[in-house]
Amino acid sequence: MFETPTAPMDKFLQQQQVLQRLSEDLLQAEEAVREAHETATHEENIAENKYDTLGLEAAYLATGQARRAAAIRQALARWRQFRPLPYDAGKGIQLGALVCLVDAEDRQQRLFLGPDGGSMQLVSGAQIVQVISTDAPLGRALLGRCEGDEVSVQVAPKRLQFEVLRVL
CATH class of the missing domain: 3.10.50.30 (Transcription elongation factor, GreA/GreB, C-terminal domain)
Structure with missing residues (x-):
């Protein structure tokens, strides 16, 4: 009638793949936080007038990336505890x-x-x-x-x- 999967689907291996992917995503997010923070605080990006917003924009980006990293950490914790x-x-x-x-x-x-x-x-x-x-x-x-x-x-x-x- 219907074909069933031929490859064995091992839950433990699937969970390990998820943990690996989340760990990679966390590293990327943490690097993005560092880069955005460095841009926001770099002396060349100090605003010279009210229209010079590069530093401010980088600070907003750093905040967003930090939230993303925190969400990935939470997901990692849930997947590590998951049985x-x-x-x-x-x-x-x-x-x-x-x-x-x-x-x-x-x-x-x-x-x-x-x-x-x-x-x-x-x-x-x-x-x-x-x-x-x-x-x-x-x-x-x-x-x-x-x-x-x-x-x-x-x-x-x-x-x-x-x-x-x-x-x-």
Whole structure:
């Protein structure tokens, strides 16, 4: 009937990939904070008149980058504490589930429900796995569902429908 994923989807390996990616993102964000701070405080960027705003703009940028770095640190902490449990058909899909969906055009999609998502894509064998949180509309719609269930979500003007093929 429907094809199931051939590559094993290991939750621990998926979690390690997320932690690696978040660590890389944090390094980039911290470097951006340093650069913006240096620009904001550099003596050549001291305002000479009210229209000279480079230093001020760099300070705003440094503040935004610092907030981004703090959010990544929080996500890292949540993912480090996260312990995905094996799928329990009695409870249905829960946080930590690896899910394979199929849409009306027979396209498969693999999802990993984590404590934080944010459009991160991972690679598992030859498969792409999208990380989403249970705060995302599709993540919320999947909670409690089981293999064979239909799931639908409203995305802008369209209603998307999926069938849950497999859950790990």
